[in-house]
Amino acid sequence: MTAHTRIFVLVWIALMVLLGLTLTASFLPLGAFKPVANIGIGFAKAVLIFWFFMHLREVSGLVRLAAVAGVLSIVLMIALISSDYLTRL
Amino acid sequence: MSDQPAVHSPYLEAAQQREADFLGMYIFLATEIMLFGGFLAAVYVVRVLHPQEASETAQQLNLWLGSFNTAVLLTSSLSMALAVQLSREAKRRAVVIRLCLTMALGLAFLTIKGVEYYQEYREGLMPFSGGLNPLSKPGEQLFFNFYLVGTSLHALHLMIGIALVSVLAWRVARSETPLPRRAVTVELVGLYWHLIDVVWVFIYPIFYLAR
Numbered sequence: 001m002t003a004h005t006r007i008f009v010l011v012w013i014a015l016m017v018l019l020g021l022t023l024t025a026s027f028l029p030l031g032a033f034k035p036v037a038n039i040g041i042g043f044a045k046a047v048l049i050f051w052f053f054m055h056l057r058e059v060s061g062l063v064r065l066a067a068v069a070g071v072l073s074i075v076l077m078i079a080l081i082s083s084d085y086l087t088r089l
Numbered sequence: 090m091s092d093q094p095a096v097h098s099p100y101l102e103a104a105q106q107r108e109a110d111f112l113g114m115y116i117f118l119a120t121e122i123m124l125f126g127g128f129l130a131a132v133y134v135v136r137v138l139h140p141q142e143a144s145e146t147a148q149q150l151n152l153w154l155g156s157f158n159t160a161v162l163l164t165s166s167l168s169m170a171l172a173v174q175l176s177r178e179a180k181r182r183a184v185v186i187r188l189c190l191t192m193a194l195g196l197a198f199l200t201i202k203g204v205e206y207y208q209e210y211r212e213g214l215m216p217f218s219g220g221l222n223p224l225s226k227p228g229e230q231l232f233f234n235f236y237l238v239g240t241s242l243h244a245l246h247l248m249i250g251i252a253l254v255s256v257l258a259w260r261v262a263r264s265e266t267p268l269p270r271r272a273v274t275v276e277l278v279g280l281y282w283h284l285i286d287v288v289w290v291f292i293y294p295i296f297y298l299a300r
Contacts, residue, residue: 004174012167016160023156026298035136038294045163045290053170053283055111055276063111070119074126081130085137 011052018045092179094270107273114277118284121246125288128242132235132295139228146224146232147299149214151205155297158201159289165194166286169254169279176275179268181261184275188258191282195251202244236296243292246285253278 001009022041030037050056056064093103100106136143172187210218214233224230257278260266266274 002174005171008167008170008174011170012163015163019156019159019163022294022298023152026152026294026300035294035299038298039291042291042294046287049166049283049287049290053166053286054280059111060108063108063115066112066115066119070122070126073123074130077127078130078133081134085134 007052011048014048015045018048092269094273110273110277111280114280118280121284121288125239125242125291128235128239129291129295132232132239135228135231135235136295136299139226139232142226142228143232143299146229146236147296149209149212149223149233150236150297151208152297152300154201154205155293158198159293161194161198161201162286162289165191165198166283168194169282173272173275173279176261176268176272179272181264181268184268185258185262188254188261188275192251192254192258195247195254199244199247199251202240232299239292239296243285243288246288250278250282250285253281 018041022038025034025037025041028034050067054067056067094106096103096106100109168187168191172184172191175183175187206215209215213219213222214224215237216234222230224233257266257275261268261275268275
């Protein structure tokens with residue numbers, strides 16, 4: 001097994017562990033924290049996939065910037081949406 | 090034939106051309122992220138406005154098939170990542186095997202999704218499935234329809250991904266995409282495949298785990 005293969009298999013194992021965690025968390029009585037935990041684990045999985053499987057660790061800063069631009073826009077949009085819906089009484 | 094990629098105008102060197110290839114692909118993927126991200130933001134609003142209904146509808150979804158499908162898709166990404174690595178090492182036969190495995194896992198995902206849709210149709214959850222729809226409240230139907238549109242839009246992307254990977258496997262097998270000279274083609278198809286995986290990584294908690 002080459003070094004690259006080993007890294008990919010380790011990332012896959014980490015992804016499976018995170019899947020197990022998020023599934024377990026969905027059964028725990030976490031209340032309002034549950035979606036936060038599940039989406040947080042989703043982001044952790046996405047970071048692993050982007051960084052290792054999608055080669056972000058080996059490309060230039062410019063490409064990394066392009067990769068996060070879409071994500072950042074969506075995060076900003078959801079933050080602005082939240083400032084409306086979560087503050088309504 | 091050289092192992093180095095052919096450098097086309099306006100690029101001066103292979104590394105510069107490769108960076109442009111990646112940049113272009115990532116900008117395209119950003120538009121895909123915006124498409125699914127905007128959609129999932131709307132689902133977020135539905136969940137905030139109708140927390141009870143969303144939770145009750147999520148309990149009607151098949152959590153175990155959905156979770157298993159997540160594992161299938163994550164494994165297909167591993168297979169794709171290995172194919173990309175092997176394509177850089179010019180191991181043609183091994184690349185074709187990994188690409189075929191990726192495709193098979195993608196088809197397995199679609200089959201399981203089809204079984205889920207059929208179950209939901211039988212239970213009367215789907216629009217137009219007749220009979221007594223168990224989802225009586227407007228918020229419940231809204232959440233289910235969002236689930237249906239989100240997962241089918243994802244499935245459509247996966248079908249495109251499977252078509253791309255199958256053409257790629259065929260071309261690599263016939264040396265029409267010579268490796269490692271054209272390894273960038275495998276890399277970029279890989280990026281698309283992994284993005285479909287990332288989209289599912291968010292669809293899964295937002296719908297299935299909204300219990």
